[in-house]
Amino acid sequence: MSPSEIKKKAADLLAKQDFSGRYGLCFLNLTRLKIGHGTIVTTFGEFERAFPGHTLETAGLCSGATVTYAGRYIIFYDPSVEDDCAVALLHEVGHVILGHCTGKRRGPEIEEEAELFAYEFLMPECVIRYLDALKGEPLSPQEFGAYFRGTLPEHFARRLQISERTPEPADENETEILRRLFAVKG
């Protein structure tokens, strides 16, 4: 899937969520996302309560996992490190939205796609460019923390990614996202 298709899918999902005001994306409750596909977002602890004696092996501290159960996708995350895990959680959402959970495609390519989806959803390019324009110079990665979820290293990575791209006009979903955050008229 091309990066621009992934960006479109992320904006499409984001436009379906409830948020408003310029700090709206920072306050978006990631555990209450409307994802569709019968998707449930829950904690690893909840899994262990529901299935006593079973543990989900998790690699690393900040990880998420997606399992298919009874025709639903269940995304697990670790609430104790919720803020740091925003990208990990949205990475799992990316696997669901990008159709990776059918298992037909495997390997590093789908991991990269899911990761890009997470960045596009949490730190939309149109929002970064709007904030850059408001400030009159590029918003620093340190300033990203006021507007976007994720860690400082993720904010640095996203700043670099956006600086290397050629700006494109906002599409319908992006215009809607800007309208809700900044009361911008389309």
Ligand SMILES: [Zn+2]
């Ligand atoms: Zn993954």
